[in-house]
Amino acid sequence: MIYDVPFRHQQALDPSALTTVTATLHAIGKALEDCRNAGVSPDSDPAVVLLTRHMATVSSNHADAEVLRAACHRRLQELQRFPTLLALAIRGVEYDVVAKNRFHEDGRAAMLQLAIALGLAPETYTVCNFEGTPDQSGNVLLAAADIAVMVQIGGRHEGREVSYRAVSEGHQQPNRFASIRDLLKPDRFADRLCRELGLKRAATPANLPIPLAA
Structure with a gap:
């Protein structure tokens, strides 16, 4: 059923109650929903256009585009030095669905990088996510x-977020532990695993020996 309501138009004509970016963004979201219900394109809806223009007036940062772009570049560089997985390990993800999903996404990516560093062929390993209960990571x-390597985060695991063990003829060996920071350096961590567990690191494109010149 297609229907329209007047609220977004009234709000666009008098946006004085929308004094923050968050409030304005919420109003835009509701306006988009109204457009969808009305069968109206939000790209041309006058209320949506006015509300999006209002966003610029409530922002406290009025720097020009180049300054803002430079700030974004600096922030990206900072995040590269301080990965999200490390930040999540410090703050925890218990009872936070969004943060927990990000942990599982980034944790899976880190394990795949470790598998590559170990030289494991894709058909010889699996990476599995176990969600646990809401109060757990x-x-x-x-x-x-x-070999088996597992990562989990939270206060109980601080400094020991990564557990690893050798698997010999189906028998599990005792766990050893490492910090999340070690996992974030896959090549160095792969060397450590091979050294401590007596594994032979398979040759990968990254660690194949350089042939001698003829």
Whole structure:
């Protein structure tokens, strides 16, 4: 059923109650929903256009585009030095669905990078996510024929977020532990795993020996 309501137009004509970016963004979201219900394109709806223009007036940052772009570049550089997975390990993700989903996404990516660093062929390992209960981070597990590596975060695991063990003929060996920071350096961590667990690191494009010149 298609229907329209006047509220977004009234709000666009008098946006004085929208004094923050958050409030304005919420109003725009509701206006988009109204457009969808009315079968109206939000790209041309006058109320939506006015509300989006209002966003610029409530922002406290009035720097020009180049200054803002430079600030974004600086922030990206900072985040590269301080990865999201490390930040989540520090703050925890318990009872935070969005943060927990991000942990599982980034944890899976980190395990895949470790598998590559170990030289594991894609068909020889699996990476599994176990969500756990809402009050837990759950865990991400890299499992191969001769090694298992698991990452989980939270106060109980601080400094020992990564557990790893050798697997010999189906028998699990005792767990050893490492910090989340170690996992974020996959090549160095792969060397450590091979050294401590007596594994033979398979050759990958990154670590193949350089052929001698003829």
